[in-house]
Amino acid sequence: ALAREMLVLGGLAPDHAEAAGPVERALTSGAAAERFARMVASLGGPADLLDHADRHLAAAPVRLAVAPERPGIVTRVDTRMLGLTVVALGGGRRRAEHAIDPAVGLADVAGPGDAVDSDQPLAVVHARSTAEAEAAARAIREAMAIADEPPPATGPPVLRRIEAPR
Numbered sequence: 812a813l814a815r816e817m818l819v820l821g822g823l824a825p826d827h828a829e830a831a832g833p834v835e836r837a838l839t840s841g842a843a844a845e846r847f848a849r850m851v852a853s854l855g856g857p858a859d860l861l862d863h864a865d866r867h868l869a870a871a872p873v874r875l876a877v878a879p880e881r882p883g884i885v886t887r888v889d890t891r892m893l894g895l896t897v898v899a900l901g902g903g904r905r906r907a908e909h910a911i912d913p914a915v916g917l918a919d920v921a922g923p924g925d926a927v928d929s930d931q932p933l934a935v936v937h938a939r940s941t942a943e944a945e946a947a948a949r950a951i952r953e954a955m956a957i958a959d960e961p962p963p964a965t966g967p968p969v970l971r972r973i974e975a976p977r
Contacts, residue, residue: 869914871937875944877951882928885921887956893917893934896950900938915939917947921955923962 814837815830824830837843844861852858857867897903901912920934921927933951938944 869912871912871914871939873936873938873941873944875936875938875941875948876932877934877936877948878929879927879933879955879957880952881957883926883957883959884961885923885925885927885933885955886958886960886962888920888922889954892950892954893920896947896954899950900936900943900947912939915943917951927957 814834815824815827818824818830818833819827824833848858848861851860857863860867894903897916898905900915901910902916904911915937918935918937919932921932925931927933933955936944936947936951938947
């Protein structure tokens, strides 16, 4: 959804429907992955990162798929709460001198309009312990509102902010 939004905001597609084709082609053809791999290598990273991520990236010992309390559609996400959840896991800093644990965090986070259920989780937590993973799962469930109907279409957040009366 973000890639489609970027194409629309950048004027490369007139709407989300038109943006879906180029985004899908970039992802399924491997062009997006190839470009990313070149960027990583250009910045001094490993050239084989995508082929052998397990050799180069730290992995947390605990992974927990966070199922919603009930199936439905995500209507709201408190992104600040999600960010604080990552910090609590050790994936961010509370103070400049604190270390960051690159193995922990959140993956596959659902967004507004995404359908979620026991097979399609809200997110996947990567943590150092089961207790930390379970605390993060509680925070994720609190950070997301689930309803039976999708949220109303409101347009891009940046444009809503610019168009808002002052």
